[in-house]
Amino acid sequence: MRLQTADELNYVRSMMPTRLTRVARLLRTKDTWAEKLLWSWLRDRRFSEYKFRRQHPFGPHVLDFFCLEAWLDLELDGFQHGTPEQQAKDAERDALLEARGIKVLRFWNSRLRREKGTIRDTIWRTLQERAPHQLPGYCRPMSEGKQSATPGEAPSS
Numbered sequence: 001m002r003l004q005t006a007d008e009l010n011y012v013r014s015m016m017p018t019r020l021t022r023v024a025r026l027l028r029t030k031d032t033w034a035e036k037l038l039w040s041w042l043r044d045r046r047f048s049e050y051k052f053r054r055q056h057p058f059g060p061h062v063l064d065f066f067c068l069e070a071w072l073d074l075e076l077d078g079f080q081h082g083t084p085e086q087q088a089k090d091a092e093r094d095a096l097l098e099a100r101g102i103k104v105l106r107f108w109n110s111r112l113r114r115e116k117g118t119i120r121d122t123i124w125r126t127l128q129e130r131a132p133h134q135l136p137g138y139c140r141p142m143s144e145g146k147q148s149a150t151p152g153e154a155p156s157s
Helices: 018-028 033-045 084-099 109-114 116-130
Strands: 053-058 061-067 072-077 103-108
Touching (some): 033 061, 033 109, 061 084, 072 084, 072 109, 103 109, 103 116, 109 116
Parallel strands (some): 072 103
Antiparallel strands (some): 053 061
16 A cells, blocks of 8 residues: 555645636536547446546646556547647646646547547556556456366366
8 A cells, every 4th residue: 555645645635726626627528539538448447447537626737547545547638639748737737746646648539539449558567557456357367277278178177
């Protein structure tokens, strides 16, 4: 189990600015196709029981997808994040969040379309590094003594 930082221990929902909460609620109503796809993977603890929050206010920022247990922020970037000015702002924001203990993973929307499996694996590995969960039974590797049968062959006992 990971030790909690002072920020984590002092984390209180009431510390969020009211205006930022309204902005986050508005953003939740205007999801992009990429946000809808990623949310379909993460919502309702579907991603190996990790709880994610969508458009979560944190300090002066709104985090796209935030897992409080792992202190992980997943950000999806569209074309508007491609300008040098916006990339500099994103880097500054990420550094600020990293200084508070939040790991930030950024993915381009276009990459999500092409490399869904790679992105899921990256998210999974990062979650396991920061807050490990047991694999569900159907995902665990078979023990060395039992080999799966090839199609058309009975399992060995």
